Amino acid sequence: MWYGRFLLYQRNKDGKEVRKQRNVPICPKAGVPKTRAAQMLQQIILKEGTVPGKPSALQPDDSVTFGWFTRQRYIPMRQGKWSPAYRQTNGYAIEHYLISHFGDSPLRDLDTFAIQIYLNQLAEKYCESVVHQAYRNVRAILHLARKQKYLVEDPAEDVVLPLTMPVEKPVIDRDQILALLGAVGDLRDLCLLSIGIFCGARASEVFGLQWKSWTGETLLPRGTAYDGKLYPAAAFGDDAGVGRHLGRSGEATERTDRRSFSPNGSARVNRADENTCCASTYLEPRRELMDW
16 A cells, blocks of 8 residues: 655644644555656645645645646646647657656656657657657646746756757649649639638648638638637637638738738629638639739
8 A cells, every 4th residue: 555644734723823643545556656646645735735715726836746736736826728629639748758668757756858868769769740749848848837836947948859860752743733722612612722822821720711701811710629619819829810811822911910821813792691611612713823
């Protein structure tokens, strides 16, 4: 059986602070490592140290593990600004690439060398996007730990992004693009495909376009579509495409400090309900799309 011991500071009926030592059973030892038992003890301390009307809290301590700090401090403080899609993908990346490796390590045991070696190992097996995401996440997590005084110094401050193996990316040529556009018979699908190809939009932005997104010259994404649901841009700020005008890539003009593009292809818009997607937008002629 794992047992834990900690000190609890409380005030008696006279208002004087008193110290009590608590010895608590945690869990059977079978199949439970000491590091896991320590995490369970921290939860017990949080629960028993709660004052009615006030949120529970632990004093900043570099003995807490990387996994505990990430799950209990970093993610709750950051995920409010993450879109549903990013919350799913980044949450998986943090668990799979960082917590799986550093999760049981106390924050005080992390050092720049160990973090750099691990990122170098990732760079030997994974593509640039995976390594860059792990690099960005570990720096953000430990920066927050330093800011909240769980650490005296940030061990990830001097970590550098390692070079990754080049990945061959297939490129579609002009004739293939024209053949693809010519094979699309549905005008709605042609419109969505053309915007995705020639305007540099994210897939979630294209599928989230509404009639009110059309400004008369450009398309202004006002939200994103993910997993069959439409999310307003205001919910997630710039990550949802707010303020990014879509049009001809290559000729950008500033409009109220926002990136704006002006397409020269003709467009006919059959307006319907303002809140429905641009299902009937028709861009013509098709050949001029290659000039965008």
